[in-house]
Amino acid sequence: MGAKFAPSVANAFMAQWEEEAVYKNPPCELGLFKRFIDDILIIWNGSRETLEQFLSELNNNDRNIKLIWHIDMKKVEFLDLEISIEDDRLTTKTHFKEVSRNSYLPITSCHHKPWLYNIPKGQLVRIKRNCMKDADFVTQANLIGQRFVKKGYEEEQIKREIERIQNFPWKPEVCDIPVPNLFYGNTATLKCKVSNVFPKVLSVKWLKKKKDSEQKLPLSQNDGYNISDLTPEKQKDNTFTYKACIKFKPSIADEGEEFICRVEHPYLKEPVEKSTGPLTIEAKPTVSGPIKLSFTDSEEVLCSLDIEKFYPRNIQIKWNDKETSDCGKISQNDDRTYTINSEYKLPGSFFSLPDPVVRVSWKHDSMEDWESREMSVLDKEFPWKPEVCDIPVPNLFYGNTATLKCEVSNVFPKVLSVKWLKKKKDSEQKFPLSQNDGYNISDLTPEKQKDNTFTYKACIQFKPSIADEGEEFICRVEHPYLKEPVEKSTGPLTIEGASKQPEMCNCSVYEGGPWVAKGLCRLAFVGFRPASPPYKSMVMQKQLEAG
Known part of the structure; x- marks a missing residue:
């Protein structure tokens, strides 16, 4: 084509033209449009008349571009290929132009002999690559072989080369892609192994096929995929093995899509593609908070837990080892994962049992076994733990009846034990007090609050004496939900003067x-x-x- 830069200029000129004339508003019948510099291949899904009309419109341009075309329903030539349709499939073989002549270098050329013998080898490999049928390869290889024999090459050596290439032992073997468990948001790696490669000239592309679509889209680093470089590993038999890898973070949108590894090699008649098949994406349930407890209007305890970010939708839930038919209210998140709010009712008397524990368990397709979360009355998140207030100490007068009160709130269930104790001055020993000791200790009466908890007021009445000076009254509160008894003290008492004049x-x-x-x-x-x-x-x- 003249100067060295001429093909690049011609290619750029034609690319600008086809961008405006073809791709800007392509007709719906256009199935394929491929160009190599000034040679074009078109597959048309319409009538011959509409194709000729389209080609005529392409010729109507101000760039002095005139297309000459050949239309055939069965066979066309494109570059060095003859492409035909047989049994509803495309098949190819090498196309020899009518002006093709025997212009190969003779064996008598002064070139290095190994170079000369590589010429028939290269031509025969090209024939092998172009011919999809073995019969076509044999016919065309013999034709090429005779041309080399006429140029002085040894006929037996040419035959051996044809036989070796026909039965070429090193054809790349592309393994299936093992698909690991794919979890939403977790980096996953897909690997495609290609072995028995020789020579080490291999091309690999990763593609993606959308769900319910046959279109395959090429993937690149810019799309958020980490595609590793191809590195050949030499084997003992001097062939090479490649491992094509792609890393990505699955999303729910990848559900049902396919990743495809396309392998190309000079000794493959056509690219080999391996697919993962439709992907299955899973998201493992997460639980961020504790079990929540609250009262219902019927004085039952409502237990609830939010299980978040799982996919697919189906999930099994048990409360206290009892599987529920209604798992709860399921909602879909913006990222297409699901969240469920599971609820379970327990009678209030359940919490009067020794060491009551509320347990919720769940099982999902993304999990190997059941997982669970518990709420014990000793957990810090448990909402109902008795709160014991300080004892307010009034002015104590010798001989005048005094009342000490200790209030205990947020009690549930209404199982409470209160004892009054007394600690002598300058002593750590505590003595229990009773009615028989001259103290009036009131009965405990629960008062129900609006939040369905109970409040107790423990009271003791006594007449202070001079002997009470410096002693302490202690209220000890015990409840199943307290790890240990809680004690509140009056501190050392001060008894004021008598009530009569000196x-x-x-x-x-x-x-x-x-x-x-x-x-x-x-x-x-x-x-x-x-x-x-x-x-x-x-x-x-x-x-x-x-x-």
């Missing part, structure tokens, strides 16, 4: 002497406490004027 028990008057100018009166009081103001001592003195 009584005078003695009064003495002394007259002044010669050295005393005034008289002295001494008063004694009893029955009051403490010794601090308003009285500074048990005995008060007052000076009186003499006389």
Whole structure:
């Protein structure tokens, strides 16, 4: 074509033309349009008349491009191929032009002899690659062989070369693609192994076929796929093995689609494709929160749990090892995974049992075995744990009846034990108190709250004595949902003075002497406490004027 750059310029010129004339608004009958520089192959899914009309419209251009075409229903020539339809399938063989002549280098050429003998080998390999039928290869190989014999090549060597290529021992073997379990969001690797490769000239492409479609789309790194480079591994028999790998993160949108590995090699008549078949994508259920407990209007306990991000939709759920017919309300997320809110009702009396445990189990296709989550009354997420308030201590007066109260709220179930204890001053020993010791201890009466929990008020009445000074009253609360008893203390008690005025028990008057100018009166009081103001001592003195 003249200058070295001429094919590139011609190719660019034709590409711009076909972009505007063909691809911008392609007719619906156009099944295939392939071009190599100025040679074009078209497959038309319409009548001959509509094809000729389309070609005439292509010729109507201002670029001085004129197409000359040959239309046939059975056979066409394209480049060095003769393409024909036999039994509703395409078949190919090498096309020799009418002007083809025996222009091969003679054996007497001054070229290096191994180079010369590689010429018939290369031509025979081309014939082998182009011919899909063995019969066509034998016919065309013998034709080419005779041309080389006429150029002085040894006939026996040409025959041996034809036989070797016809029965070529090294044809790439493409293995099936093993498909691992594919989990949504988890990186997966697909591998296609190609063995018995020689020479090490291999081309591999990864394609993707959409669900309910026959179109195959090429995949690339830019599409979010990690496609590894091809690295040949030499084997003991001097052939090579390749492992084509592609990594990706499956999404639910990949469900039902196919990944295809297309392998091309000079010794393959046509590309070999291996498919994964329609993919099955699974998403393993996740549980992020604890079991939630709440009351119903009928005073039952409603247990609920959210199981999220699973696919496909079917899932099995058990509550306390009892499989439920109605698993719960299932909703679909934006990423096409599913979330279920499973609920189960338990009688309130269930939590009065020793060590009650609520257990929910689930099983999904993506799981090998059942998984579960439990809620125990000792778990920190358990909503109903008794809350024991501090004991408010009133002013305590000697001999006056006093009441101490300890309030316990958020109780469920209504199983509560309360004991009153007393700790002596300067001692760590605690003594239980009872009605027989002169204390009035009220019965525990639960008060139901709006949230269906209960509140208790533990009360003890007593008359403080001076002996109670510095001692402590302790309220000990026990409940099945408390790991250990909770104790609240009043702290050391302070007993205030008596409720009556101090009584005078003695009064003495002394007259002044010669050295005393005034008289002295001494008063004694009893029955009051403490010794601090308003009285500074048990005995008060007052000076009186003499006389």
